[in-house]
Amino acid sequence: MLRAFIDRSRSSAQCVSALALIALSTGVISGCAGKRGGPVPYNRADFVAPDLREIKSSAAHRLRPGDVVTITVFQADSFSGDRTVDATGRIQMPLIGAVDAEGKTSPELQAILTAKLASSYLRAPSVQVVIKEAKSEKVTVDGSVLQPGIYEIEGDMTLLQAVALARGPNPDANPKRVVIFRTIKGERQAAAFDLTTIRTGLEPDPSVYGDDIIVVDGSATRQQFRDVISSLPLLSVFTRF
Structure with a gap:
């Protein structure tokens, strides 16, 4: 009986020691994983x-309020310059006034401006629209x-x-x-x-x-x-x- 009790005690002690070792090892590993370091x-x-980055996907980007576009009209500096899409989704152009821009791509806005300028102010206008800043x-x-x-x-x-x-x-x-x-x-x-x-x-x-x-x-x-x-x-x- 005494011998069996001692054996059981030793076995229990070994189990406790093993569990303690596992816990200690786990703590060390997690501690290492939770430290600063690296190259x-x-x-x-x-x-x-x-x-400052040029927006490479400007042709696919759909304008939204806060975006800034650079409009260049060849030989018509008064129409050229940076325009910001306002809270109503429009840009303001000299003579033309407010132009809907929200949801349009730069090629789409370019086509709209070309048509508006051609209808009233310029003959065969050359218009370029580039997104300068995307909100x-x-x-x-x-x-x-x-x-x-x-x-x-x-x-x-x-x-x-x-x-x-x-x-x-x-x-x-x-x-x-x-x-x-x-x-x-x-x-x-x-x-x-x-x-x-x-x-x-x-x-x-x-x-x-x-x-x-x-x-x-x-x-x-x-x-x-x-x-x-x-x-x-x-x-x-x-x-x-």
Whole structure:
């Protein structure tokens, strides 16, 4: 009886020790996964707003209030210049007056202006419409978030707000390592941020801009995180670090 009791006690002690070791190991692993680190530096002072970008998909972009278009009428400077789509969805043109622009593409608006000018003011006018600034831009949120995707942003937005668009970090996430990729001075660059210190006010909540790529680190997405970095020109990403 005593021998069996001792054996059972030893077995129980081994089980407790094994469980403690597992718990300790899990804590160490999760602790490592929840730390700052990696090749991307944190809170870079030179991680400024991105370059002004020409809108490559302007032919497909449908205008909305707040968008700015540059109108050029050949040999008619009085009709040329930048026009902003107002809250009613119109632009104001000299002599012509208000022209409906909301929902139109730049080629469609160009055709409308050409027809209006030809009907009353110019013979065979040559009109060009280029989107200078699009009010609605998009940001990509990827990695260990509940709903990765591409999201439209309007106006000013911060990193915390962008992550919130993706429903926030998932249980696997490491909120201490979130990287933003951005084009600055013609180079693709990156900076890391710590959501935990941002949430507590210890560090500022950085602004995000259209075309930014935000990747939230996490053990299940560690390879994906490395793939995003490796997909960018390493020299242009890390030369400034």
